[in-house]
Structure formats: C-alpha cells, structure tokens
Amino acid sequence: MSKKIIEELAEKITNSLPVRSRLAIIGDTGQVFHSTLTSEAKEAAEKIAKIGLPLWDVGDYQVKRLKNSQLLVYKITNRLALALDSIEREGVLILAAKKVASMFNNELNKLEELLEAAPTYEIEKPTLPPAPLKTEERKTPSIPPTSPVTPPPSAPPPTTLPSVKPAAKFETVNIPVLVDKSVLKKVKDKLVRSILELCDGSHTTSEIAKKLNIPRSRVLITLGNFSKAINYISGVRKVEE
Amino acid sequence: MGIKGKIAWRFMAEKIHAGAYKGLVQAIIAHFLEEYGDPVKANALLKKLGRATGEYIYTTYLAATKRPAKNLRDLVPTYNLGFKYFTGKEFDEITFEEKGKDVFITYRVRECPLCKGLHSPHPEIFMCNVVAGIFEWIEEQRLEDWNAESVTCNETKCRARGDPYCEFQYHFKLK
Numbered sequence: 067m068s069k070k071i072i073e074e075l076a077e078k079i080t081n082s083l084p085v086r087s088r089l090a091i092i093g094d095t096g097q098v099f100h101s102t103l104t105s106e107a108k109e110a111a112e113k114i115a116k117i118g119l120p121l122w123d124v125g126d127y128q129v130k131r132l133k134n135s136q137l138l139v140y141k142i143t144n145r146l147a148l149a150l151d152s153i154e155r156e157g158v159l160i161l162a163a164k165k166v167a168s169m170f171n172n173e174l175n176k177l178e179e180l181l182e183a184a185p186t187y188e189i190e191k192p193t194l195p196p197a198p199l200k201t202e203e204r205k206t207p208s209i210p211p212t213s214p215v216t217p218p219p220s221a222p223p224p225t226t227l228p229s230v231k232p233a234a235k236f237e238t239v240n241i242p243v244l245v246d247k248s249v250l251k252k253v254k255d256k257l258v259r260s261i262l263e264l265c266d267g268s269h270t271t272s273e274i275a276k277k278l279n280i281p282r283s284r285v286l287i288t289l290g291n292f293s294k295a296i297n298y299i300s301g302v303r304k305v306e307e
Numbered sequence: 308m309g310i311k312g313k314i315a316w317r318f319m320a321e322k323i324h325a326g327a328y329k330g331l332v333q334a335i336i337a338h339f340l341e342e343y344g345d346p347v348k349a350n351a352l353l354k355k356l357g358r359a360t361g362e363y364i365y366t367t368y369l370a371a372t373k374r375p376a377k378n379l380r381d382l383v384p385t386y387n388l389g390f391k392y393f394t395g396k397e398f399d400e401i402t403f404e405e406k407g408k409d410v411f412i413t414y415r416v417r418e419c420p421l422c423k424g425l426h427s428p429h430p431e432i433f434m435c436n437v438v439a440g441i442f443e444w445i446e447e448q449r450l451e452d453w454n455a456e457s458v459t460c461n462e463t464k465c466r467a468r469g470d471p472y473c474e475f476q477y478h479f480k481l482k
Binding site: 289 | 359360362363365366368369370371373375448449451452
C-alpha cells in the first residue's frame, strides 16, 4: 500500500539532502516507516519521537549526541518525524531538515493522510474524550416529590447500570532541554551538572527532582540560571494511572 | 522597580493584549457555569487552571529575572516584581503578618489589569482567581525552603465583583 510511496519519498529525501546522513521516518507512537539508521540511532529516534511528537509543534526538534554522530529528530508534519543521523554539526542537520520540510511538504502531508487511513496505523490521540470530565458532578434535574415517577411504557427499567468509563486525567508538562551543551564544561557543582544532564528532552522538571531526590523548586531555580542554554517543550499529557 | 526592571518590562517581556486574556477568562467562566451550573465550583476551577499554569509562569519568571525569593519576607518584593513582569503593574499595597506559626501575606491592586472592565457573573466568582492558583502552586514547591507544612492562596477580593481592589492572600502554616 503506502510502503512503496514511503520508500519512494525516502529515496527522494535522501537524494535531496545537502549532507551525508542516514535517515528515518517515524510516526507519533514510535513506529518506524522507513529507516537506514543504525540500531542505536533507530532505538533513540523511536523513543524521542514517541515522547516528543505529541508535545511538539511542527518544526520542533531534539538533537542527541551519539558515539560517533549526532541524531536529529525533527517534527516534520503533525504526526511524522524525520530522523537524521550524521557526523555533521547540529545546525547543519537542522537546516537540512528544514529544507526537506519545505521541499516535500505536500508529499509528507499526503503520506500522513494515507497512513491515517490505513487500518494498521491506529494511534491513541491525546485529546480529551467527549465524555464529561467528572460525570458524578453533573447536575441532574431534580424531580419534585409530589410528582409520581412512572417510567414510559416503552422503556423498561434497566437491570444493570451502563458502565461509565472515567475520563482520563491530563496534566500540563514542561520538559527542559539543554540546547547549549557547552555550559556543562563550565559547571563544577555536581548537583547542578546532574540537573543539566537530565535536561535531555525526556524528563519533566518533576521527574528530574525525583531522580535526584531534591525539591522541584531546586530544579526550577537552577534551570532559571541557565535560561539561555535551556529550552522548554511545553504541552499537555495524559497522566498514567 | 529599578531602571533595569523597567527596561526589562518594556523591551524584553513578551506581551499579549490584555483584552485577549480577559476575553479568554470570560469564555472559560461561561463554559464552567454552563457545564456545572455552580459558581463556587467555577471559582475553584479557575484556581485549578492557575495551578496548572504555575510551572510555566514560574520558569518564565525565573528565566527572565533569575530572582527567586530568598525567604518568606522576600516574597513581598519578589511577587511585586513578578506581577510587574507579567502585567506591567505593581501591587499598591502588600502586608506581611506573622501570628505564631501562621504567616499571612496580602497583595492588593486597585486598578487590576487582569479584570479591569470585567463584571463577575456571581459574587462567588473571583475573576482573578487564576492568579491565586499560580501563586499557590509556586509556593507549594518551596515549602521545604520556608520550613512550612502547608500554603494556600486565594483571591479574597476582586474588583470584577464590586470590591474596591483585587486582593490575594497567602496563608503559610509553619512547622
């Protein structure tokens, strides 16, 4: 079905890249539609795409330093990411991804539509369900005590109550990303360094605090001192029960 | 606010039109009332929205000013700076009161830019309660620093419901 289209598009993208790079096209649940990445890069790209795509805007990205290369995961459409793995510098990779995004905008959007239509590509969208947030708090019209309660003849009283699935819980999240890693060289304080090292785009401030067993305020205030080196990915996510 | 603060507010702080914020608050309150029909709940939900905004606001503030409060008393100038940074206006009056293990800090603003021109649909709805939620969330993160066991912040007066000023009151319970 869409496999052939993906392969053709991937080939076109590869040929158009101004740098030598391995690439992958990844969906927002981490499924890889095309990849020439190494297994290490592929695994990292899957994880980043899965966490980042639901939160990012189109054009947002994350760069991860691998052993011998740099991996860029770039949100190229609403539900697709382009991963580039290359020895080139971060800025060059970002420019390359931007170029791909503008050159293949139509094809990528069409591909996304095709994938959405495919039955194998089922994604749980992070949107609020249409059900009320808390059904038990909804007001029901009160019935005056004098009026007799008579069910309509066509509707027999239900023997079992319909099961109401509770609405999912969502929370606002702010995920810090250390975009200027050169600051790490200047930091001598071990704790500050640990905080900054955890700003890898996959930990919220609350998770960083928990991992280091420090108050969240310490993380927030520390990151405030590195505002030029830190970017935040801000969004909403479902709270795992 | 010193000259640096004034320059920061004028040239560096990102701004949106106050009308955009107020229009959104109006719509949110209308939605809560329509959905739940209960002004007390609508008011509590406004505060909940503020709490959910807390981290975003606090990180934005810290990135811009690099000035977290150093102690409880320092919350007086710190919140004044924060309010100025986000709204362009300082509080008109701030009181700090310590009664044993209870600390009360009260912030008052007469021409509140957040509700100026708005009219509360019900006396139980304090239209700037979002701010109280933000304040409460931030100080909850710092309880350990203040050696406190709990903190609450509420909007206790609001111009939108006919009060002469908007008032936000912190209550810290120290350990």
